[in-house]
Amino acid sequence: MSEAVRTMMRMDAEAAQEAAAQADAGFLWDFWYPAARSTEIRGQKLVTAMLLEVPLVLGRTSEGKVFAMRDSCPHRGIPLSYGRLDGKVVACCYHGWRFDACSGQCVEIPSLSSQDKLKVERIFAGHYPCEERDGYVWVYMNSPGTHLPETIPAAPALAVFGDKYKVTHLSCELPSHIDHGIIGLMDPAHGPFVHQSWFWRKRGSIHEKAKQFEPIPNGFRMSPHSPSTNSAPYQLLKKITGEPVTTTIDFVLPNIRTEIDQSGKMWFSSRATVTPVRRDICRIDFVAAWNLFFLPVWIFRIFGKIFLRQDQETMIQQAEGLKHNPRLMLIDDADRPAKWYFALKANLIESRRTGAPMVHPMDGPVTLRWRS
Ligand code: FES
Ligand SMILES: [Fe+2]
Numbered sequence: 289m290s291e292a293v294r295t296m297m298r299m300d301a302e303a304a305q306e307a308a309a310q311a312d313a314g315f316l317w318d319f320w321y322p323a324a325r326s327t328e329i330r331g332q333k334l335v336t337a338m339l340l341e342v343p344l345v346l347g348r349t350s351e352g353k354v355f356a357m358r359d360s361c362p363h364r365g366i367p368l369s370y371g372r373l374d375g376k377v378v379a380c381c382y383h384g385w386r387f388d389a390c391s392g393q394c395v396e397i398p399s400l401s402s403q404d405k406l407k408v409e410r411i412f413a414g415h416y417p418c419e420e421r422d423g424y425v426w427v428y429m430n431s432p433g434t435h436l437p438e439t440i441p442a443a444p445a446l447a448v449f450g451d452k453y454k455v456t457h458l459s460c461e462l463p464s465h466i467d468h469g470i471i472g473l474m475d476p477a478h479g480p481f482v483h484q485s486w487f488w489r490k491r492g493s494i495h496e497k498a499k500q501f502e503p504i505p506n507g508f509r510m511s512p513h514s515p516s517t518n519s520a521p522y523q524l525l526k527k528i529t530g531e532p533v534t535t536t537i538d539f540v541l542p543n544i545r546t547e548i549d550q551s552g553k554m555w556f557s558s559r560a561t562v563t564p565v566r567r568d569i570c571r572i573d574f575v576a577a578w579n580l581f582f583l584p585v586w587i588f589r590i591f592g593k594i595f596l597r598q599d600q601e602t603m604i605q606q607a608e609g610l611k612h613n614p615r616l617m618l619i620d621d622a623d624r625p626a627k628w629y630f631a632l633k634a635n636l637i638e639s640r641r642t643g644a645p646m647v648h649p650m651d652g653p654v655t656l657r658w659r660s
Contacts, residue, residue, distance in 0.1 A: 317431035321426065323427045325425070333373075334372075341567065342432075345359040354420055355418050361382065458575075465567055513535060515533055535548070539629070543562045558577075559576075560572055
């Protein structure tokens with residue numbers, strides 16, 4: 289067996305081991321995830337990030353294109369982020385191997401002599417498709433040890449209506465497994481307890497609600513409806529426009545919740561993604577855009593931060609309890625969206641395994657009732 293073949297086999301075994309280790313982490317591969325804010329990636333800086341326990345190094349070529357490589361030199365594994373970017377090529381700090389930043393292809397091994405036959409161009413650093421959208425650098429995380437599909441979908445885009453609007457971004461880290469991050473995000477029953485604020489709602493305003501949900505590809509939608517009568521901001525919007533407010537909320541795999549509120553010509557559109565960093569950490573990235581003239585960015589940010597902080601504090605407390613591996617419950621109807629999430633995820637994994645079409649856990653519209 290040639291040395292090259294032996295090395296390749298070892299690498300296959302490593303990839304298989306890595307795939308096995310990550311199988312129980314509960315990650316959904318082959319999707320786009322936001323890795324960093326666009327504004328962080330500038331000049332010749334190499335920036336580190338982690339998605340689904342994969343260490344990444346991000347940067348921007350002199351032509352302005354963002355790239356994402358695995359933050360590990362294929363020679364001896366030192367993080368490439370300790371190296372240098374010269375605008376097009378990343379050079380490792382250890383033996384100076386040079387890699388094309390966008391393709392990961394090795395372009396030079398300085399130690400090779402004129403006698404060496406090694407095919408430099410056959411060596412690749414791990415690299416991932418990378419796109420910029422809505423102020424984020426998105427990275428397409430194909431599962432370990434697999435090749436990229438021929439075509440990959442475009443990175444998600446926030447819905448906007450017209451070209452004059454305000455936009456802002458918020459983020460916060462949660463000490464939670466991705467599943468807890470996501471079911472916390474879609475949970476309708478924690479509002480009156482976690483998000484009690486004078487500006488939002490009081491605990492006493494809790495009342496019974498009935499909302500219709502419908503299946504959509506890879507997710508579900510809370511059908512367009514008028515939002516809660518106990519939320520002050522919606523009431524204000526209605527007063528100002530004199531027209532009804534409608535809200536549509538979608539959840540789609542792997543991790544995206546979008547909400548669109550419209551009243552006459554006024555609109556507010558937001559997206560929250562919960563991204564697995566490691567199996568015990570996830571991050572909420574929240575972006576919102578709106579044309580409501582009475583809502584300055586700074587005011588929105590003050591309230592948005594309070595909101596996220598309330599969720600974050602709750603998740604920190606929950607993590608304390610989850611350390612002891614308690615048995616948990618999902619109840620009807622308030623936890624039905626969480627049940628759909630788990631079923632969607634399991635069915636997607638199953639359909640990818642078998643190649644059969646994905647079975648949607650909902651067979652049509654359904655009305656859920658809860659008090660919040
Ligand atoms: S470890 Fe990177 S060049 Fe040797
Ligand atoms: Fe919340």
